[in-house]
Amino acid sequence: MLNPQLNKHGELQHLLTIDGLPKSIVNHILDTASSFVGVSDREVKNVPLMRGKSVFNLFFENSTRTRTTFEIASKRLSADVINLNINASSASKGESLLDTIDNLAAMHADMFVVRHAQSGAPHLIAKHLIDTKQSHVHVVNAGDGRHAHPTQGLLDMYTIRHYKKDFTNLTVAIVGDILHSRVARSDIHGLTTLGVPEVRAIGPHTLLPSGLEQMGVRVFTDMNEGLKGVDVIIMLRLQNERMSGALLPSAQEFFKSYGLTPERLALAKPDAIVMHPGPMNRGVEIDSAVADGPQAVILPQVTFGIAVRMAVMSILAGTQG
Amino acid sequence: MKLHIKNGHMIDPANGIDALQDVFIEAGRVLAVMPPGTCPPGFIAERTLDCAGLIVAPGFVDLSARLREPGYEYKATLESELQAAMQGGVTSLICPPDTDPVLDEPGLVEMLKHRAKTLNQAHVHPLGALTVGLKGHALTEMAELTEAGCIGFSQAEVPIEDTNVLLRAMQYANTFGYTVWLRPQDAHIGRGGIAHSGPLASRLGLAGVPVMSETIALHTIFELMRASRARVHLCRMSSGAGLDLVRAAKKEGLPLTCDVGAHHLHLTDADIGFFDSNARFTPPLRSGRDRDAIRQGLFDGTIDALCSDHTPLDEEEKLLPFGEASPGATGLELLLSLALKWADDYAVHQDGAAPAPVRPLVRAIAKITSDAARVAGLACGQLAIGSVADVCVFDPAARWVVNASRLASQGKHTPFLGYELSGQVMATVVAGHIAYQR
């Protein structure tokens, strides 16, 4: 089956997941992003690359943060942005996902930024656009179910590259609710694609999916063991819903065994960096002292996120259907 | 009508026939089976079917085909699905009780049987609901339902949570000698799961259904069988571990049969590919090892029968993100080809091993005729003298490409879309009259 992300010339036409992307394309995105970082420091924070293009933010799952960063990225590329919160409108009237897409494409959308609660929804949209010969319309996955959040994965890779330069001698730990996390999956694919020799997942058994080893990950349930000698710590957000459904007894107990405290941070390398996709639950997965401390790079992640999204969107916009 | 089916190669596993034989049919029943060139004295055929180069088999018996009546007529109708049965060579089919309303009242069963009979195509044998509304609380009037035409009792896809209710249902069914048809599926483990629990589901971010959901349910069912002595047919086995338990239970002597859906005979979770909702099934497609165990299980008799698990779905239910799509695929018109594909794969597999006592093609036909009929407790699926003349004539070598326009069923969705398969039905005879001819 042909990878729907790449056109027949091997160029990126949709960004759906980092899984299966050639390393050269990942590096191209990161390299292009570094050019965009400087744009945000200028007086005029725009470049005219996507002037006249329409970007539709299709958020079937609410997220003000992610939607805002995509909106900023689009506007910095001089694109027109239309925001659609679908749960409020046509989906509740029973319009199918693909009918919604067809209607919006008929309004000359150039790009869809899609967030959906179902894993695989952006794939369905991309495949539909290819099948209906509308491959000049590009899809960016802004997060689908538990499957992928590729722009987050890419900005996490950019952040690591910025602080650590060389991926090939790093140990990276991802901590928390990996079972439900699309960020974790995208990070794992990004890290393994870029050649990180040791990727660790740390969490209780109830929050670790089966088959992590097949994805190239070493599994730890003991956080103190798992953090030893680590260069990068990626903390995942623990959602309140996880306290029900017999996955975890309480937030306090989670913090006791898996919270990133200064003591635990000291087990990692002295120059280890601490990352978090946000928003943080202080006192649940991360101690405030660490979140506000010198090793945390959580705010730079946000800045890099805009540049990475600008890079993704401009690369896609420049690909012929 | 006097019908002469001549020059065909007859395969009738129940009666040990695997040879060139002509079939003579009169008044809807098999009058005689004789070598070509001979004829029963005084028989003048009104219709003749020349089957040179073709296989003549009993009409297929499909242990699970959804017809969408009553209740889901907008999705598919009795007319279209029975036409699909004819084109698939299926002359007897068993339909599960998960219609709308559920088949838990004799009146509904009678109406369904009546409707099917007037269409004069496949024989339709409904399964009655085991509990009222399939809700798992109150028993249905099993004797009344049997009188109306039900051949067994089932919970379709809905597991019974209350083991005490399941025990009582099995005891009650056993009182009258009815068979209970159960899907081995725990009510809680894997609930909400949409793919086989394993590395692929983890990578794709799909909630998993572990094999444990099947094996735990099997253990429970076997214990209840020991206590109630009820006869049980297990629907849609999906795992190697489950088949091992079935093998042991049969060895122990429990009155047990099981079937597998034709898609699970060939496909694995890898066929989900990039979230193809055509590969969404319940039970889910499992790993390569499970698929291989299923193929072996069909061969060594652990699995009694192969069914199509025909589930016609429309675009609205399939063109959705994987987790929202309805599970199931169209199957009546693929049953023969998928059975033959298994036989072909096994013939290749044989190399070096001692030749099987029964060649794979015959075994494959048995799994969709006589063995299936035995599971259902029906007399069909074979062509002994005096049997109802349900016959399927097919060309085992004819290749065809699966696409929507070739299918009579209103369900056009199958993971085999675009595949080239072997085996085409050339004619289907039901109770002695030619109901379909290509």
Next chain:
Amino acid sequence: MPNSTDLPPATDRSPDADAPQYDAEALYRELLQQVAAGLAGASEVAIVGIHSGGAWLAERLAHDLQLTKRLGCIDVSFYRDDFAEKGLRFDVKPSQIGFAVDGATILLVDDVLYTGRTTRAAINELFDYGRPAKILLAALVDRGGRQLPIAADFVAASVTLPDAQALVLGRADDGQFTLTIDDYDA
């Protein structure tokens, strides 16, 4: 009117050269002379080179004119007019302007002036940084073929070439410039 001469004949020809080579160093000295004269008396001067050939020239000019603290470089990839046909290049480099553009007299430097589109893009990009008082354009070679009303203030040499050929500026490890004619592969 720019002082320009025809391309000087090749002097340092290596024995087995296929592509004709020109004395890029001589051209640079000519350009430096013109620029030094042209910038005399100007205030708030800064030099901005266009990646990559223009950036090399700008670096050398900044060194020779003692303007290393007022040196910048830009990559015009985000301002090109052929994005829809060609997409984003694979080797976009970050633009770096470390000084205030507002009120500056900017010497924009490119290696070869041809259609004028790159210059147009560079000017647009500079204006997104701020409002310069003046922009002057310096090019090592003007090969004609303008498609926009753009003219260089300082040019070392003019030449005409068929469309299928390109002039390529190179920089050796020791910093010496070379100028060769290649066939277009783009």
